[in-house]
Amino acid sequence: MWKIGALLLVGLGLPLVAWAQEAPPPKDPPPAETPAKDAPEPEAPAAEAPAAPATQTPAAATSAPTTQVEVELNNGITLKGVILTSDAISWAPGKPLLFTPDNGAQTTLTGAQIKAVRTKTASSDKTDEAIQKIAAVLTPEVSSYRSPGGFGYANVGKSRHLYAPSGIGLKEGQGYFSQKWIFSSVAYGVTDNLTLLAGTFTFFPPALTIAGGKVSGEIADGIHIAAGGEVFMTGMDGFDLLAKVGFGGITFGHDDRQITLSSGYMGLGDQMGGDGAIPVIVAGQWRLTNRSVLVTENWLVLPTEYDDQLVILSAAYRLLGGRADTRMSSSKRWTTAGDPKYTWDFGFLFFAPPDSEGVEVFGPIPWIDFAWAFGKPDR
Secondary structure: OHHHHHHHHHHHHHHHHHHHHHOOOOOOOOOOOOOOOOOOOOOOOOOOOOOOOOOOOOHHHHHOOEEEEEEEEOOOOEEEEEEEHHHHHHOOOOOOEEEEEOOOOOEEEOOOOEEEEEEHHHOOOHHHHHHHHHHHHHOOOOOOOOOOOOOOOOOOOOOEOOOOEOOOOOOOOEEEEEEEOOEEEEEEEOOOOEEEEEEEOOOOOOOOEEEEEEEEEEEEOOEEEEEEEEEEEEOEOEOEEEEEEEEEEEEEEOOOEEEEEEEEEEEEOHHHOOOEEEEEEEEEEEEOOOOEEEEEEEEEEEEOOOOOOEEEEEEEEEEEEOOEEEEOOOEEEEOOOOOOOEEEEEEEEEEEOOOOOOOOOEEEEEEEEEEEEEEOOOO
16 A cells, blocks of 8 residues: 555655745845846935025135225216225226115216215315314324423523523524513524524613623534623713623523523623622523423622622413414314424522522522424424
8 A cells, every 4th residue: 555655645646846846936026127238327325515695705706805986977976885896997088887786786987977986085065064073173193202201392482591592592593572561572583593682671771781692602512602792872872881791601402401500701891880790590491392491591690899698589480372273264273293482481589689688589589481483483
């Protein structure tokens, strides 16, 4: 029986094997298609670009320098705005111009439309002109001058103390008019080394007239010497000689800080007794600011005929004043450039006279002097 079963299995197995061999093999995944030689290669996906803003100004438009101008059109209208600086350099009348008006859109103006193009600083606007005039009045002038002491003004009182001269003379063409109470005088620099002086106590009749001169010069740095003389005359009954003075002196320092030592001989006329005296003077100036100077002048008068002497001590504050310039019709301002035009001296004198009968010192006696300077400035 087992043999019959084996035969049946063999008989049945052969067809199964045959069927298995004839059956199509299981389907594998379809192979990737090989692209044809002429077929284009697939493109790689591009990297995502950042989203652009909705509106974008070209770089040239934002980075190009511009110049503010006013454009006057032939129809009489004037527009304010900007143009490219490169156009401002190269533009010529008759050529078109790319122009962006204030609060407006950029446009191209033809050469036929343009009458003139100018910067705003050259504006003819009346308001701008008024502002510029006001600024000119309120803005002080700047002087490049520097005095020997480093101040911005010249010391127009450098050639004199209260009355006695210093070794520093007036320059050629310089002068001043001085009023000391009722005594008037004028000095003038004929040359840089020669100064002439004239004065009177009253204009008419001349109760006392003074005439004199001074020769001065700088012999070394900061050392000035001077020599001169004065005559005192009365005109009440003809011109009679009252006194004559010859002096010499040396000044150490410069226009702003100086000390003067001087002496000489004073001879009195017959009407004054005919005696003589020797004055010894120590005087000086010390400039504090542009407009303020301290001045002192001290005399020791030694009579030749007796032992007593006259002592005069003085000190004063000197103001260097400016002048008023007219701007914008009647408006005025004080100048801060150029030389001052006048000086004011305010001070006191003290006298210790001889034979004063118990009174040792007279004073203080007020001293006021006004002087007006004229002529060439020190610059």
